Amino acid sequence: MENKDLEFSLSPVPQKHRSGFWKILAVMLGLTFFSASMWAGGTLGNGLSFKTFILVILAGNLLLGIYTGALAHIAAKTGLSTHLLTKYAFGVKGSYLSSFLLATTQVGWFGVGVAMFAVPVYKATGINLYLLIVLSGMLMTLTAIYGMKALAILGMVAVPAIAILGGYSVSEATETIGGMEGLMAYQPVQGLGIAAALTICIGSFVSAGTLTPDFTRFAKTPKSAVTATGIAFFLGNSLMFLFGAIGAMTYGKSDISDVMFLQGLILPAIIVLGLNIWTTNENALYASSLGYTTITKWGRNKFVVFNGILGTIAAMWLYNNFTGFLTVLGSALPSIGAIIIADYFFLSREKYKRKFEKMTFKSVNWMAILAWAGGVAAAELVPGIAPINGLVGSIILYVVLMKSAPLFAPKTVRKLNEKVS
Numbered sequence: 001m002e003n004k005d006l007e008f009s010l011s012p013v014p015q016k017h018r019s020g021f022w023k024i025l026a027v028m029l030g031l032t033f034f035s036a037s038m039w040a041g042g043t044l045g046n047g048l049s050f051k052t053f054i055l056v057i058l059a060g061n062l063l064l065g066i067y068t069g070a071l072a073h074i075a076a077k078t079g080l081s082t083h084l085l086t087k088y089a090f091g092v093k094g095s096y097l098s099s100f101l102l103a104t105t106q107v108g109w110f111g112v113g114v115a116m117f118a119v120p121v122y123k124a125t126g127i128n129l130y131l132l133i134v135l136s137g138m139l140m141t142l143t144a145i146y147g148m149k150a151l152a153i154l155g156m157v158a159v160p161a162i163a164i165l166g167g168y169s170v171s172e173a174t175e176t177i178g179g180m181e182g183l184m185a186y187q188p189v190q191g192l193g194i195a196a197a198l199t200i201c202i203g204s205f206v207s208a209g210t211l212t213p214d215f216t217r218f219a220k221t222p223k224s225a226v227t228a229t230g231i232a233f234f235l236g237n238s239l240m241f242l243f244g245a246i247g248a249m250t251y252g253k254s255d256i257s258d259v260m261f262l263q264g265l266i267l268p269a270i271i272v273l274g275l276n277i278w279t280t281n282e283n284a285l286y287a288s289s290l291g292y293t294t295i296t297k298w299g300r301n302k303f304v305v306f307n308g309i310l311g312t313i314a315a316m317w318l319y320n321n322f323t324g325f326l327t328v329l330g331s332a333l334p335s336i337g338a339i340i341i342a343d344y345f346f347l348s349r350e351k352y353k354r355k356f357e358k359m360t361f362k363s364v365n366w367m368a369i370l371a372w373a374g375g376v377a378a379a380e381l382v383p384g385i386a387p388i389n390g391l392v393g394s395i396i397l398y399v400v401l402m403k404s405a406p407l408f409a410p411k412t413v414r415k416l417n418e419k420v421s
Contacts, residue, residue: 041244047192103291141308
């Protein structure tokens with residue numbers, strides 16, 4: 001009970017329980033220093049020239065940084081998780097839809113992470129793959145029970161370790177391909193379009209980005225929350241893409257573990273990548289447990305265990321369908337964060353200043369549901385960059401629908417509203 005209370009699953013985080021910049025940065029870097037980002041970077045490296053790749057990851061992660069930075073600001077101001085923030089725009093029961101989608105995708109990310117740890121260990125040692133999946137899934141689940149304190153400690157250990165190993169791997173790959181001259185001369189065998197590349201770049205972390213408030217609500221100030229988030233998503237995530245891409249350009253392998261095999265780095269890679277994946281999987285289980293706790297009001301730790309088991313069972317399926325999983329994330333999830341941003345910055349900032357415990361929320365705000373559905377449709381059907389289409393489409397639709405709603409209300413309701421105002 002005490003652990004659940006200290007994570008403030010159903011209430012704002014009080015100032016006395018907030019953390020300084022460095023702890024928040026360690027958590028956010030632990031989130032973004034993820035091997036799957038290196039894998040996505042490898043996919044881009046196989047399909048783009050080096051110059052185009054640099055432009056894509058800088059543009060994509062800048063947009064991710066702006067999106068997550070806006071959410072970080074709201075979270076630090078209010079002390080609320082993503083799942084509690086959605087109550088303002090979506091309503092109490094309406095927020096269950098967004099919480100379910102976000103929490104479920106984080107279980108999926110957990111499964112991808114478990115497999116990404118187990119597969120290279122299996123290749124290196126020959127130990128039964130499914131035994132490794134079960135053991136690593138169990139260990140990651142157990143440590144996730146300890147919440148934000150464990151996230152900060154693991155981040156402080158894993159982030160420097162992966163930076164050193166990734167830097168060494170990039171140095172080796174760059175030397176093998178012929179230095180910077182070789183990288184600049186690199187041309188992919190089969191090209192990847194800019195829109196598709198940006199969709200992979202943004203879609204690879206837009207799911208976790210939408211859950212930024214779950215972690216930055218513990219920041220003492222909005223400035224420290226936004227700064228830590230910007231560094232993590234713009235610089236940290238770009239670095240992960242770079243590590244994966246240069247290995248792919250040099251060796252033709254998009255899987256970072258295959259690259260490190262060829263470089264003779266598999267044993268240190270198992271240790272360091274294991275820590276790296278562990279930190280992100282901790283974040284994934286933590287965020288997913290908050291989502292289901294918000295819906296059911298059951299204890300957070302129960303969902304940590306349940307989600308860990310479910311993600312472990314589905315690990316290999318998720319691992320083998322990773323690209324399709326990113327496409328789903330890129331189209332379905334940005335709309336949720338976009339609506340939170342639109343509601344806070346463009347429509348209703350004053351109501352966020354009231355005490356959360358005294359707020360009276362709608363049951364369902366159908367305008368938000370429609371805006372979410374419209375954003376998903378824009379991501380799927382409008383040509384261009386799917387996640388950006390979803391973000392922009394949802395913001396415009398939500399603002400227009402909320403501004404227009406009073407015009408379509410019954411006359412008696414409109415007159416009553418006019419008298420009240």
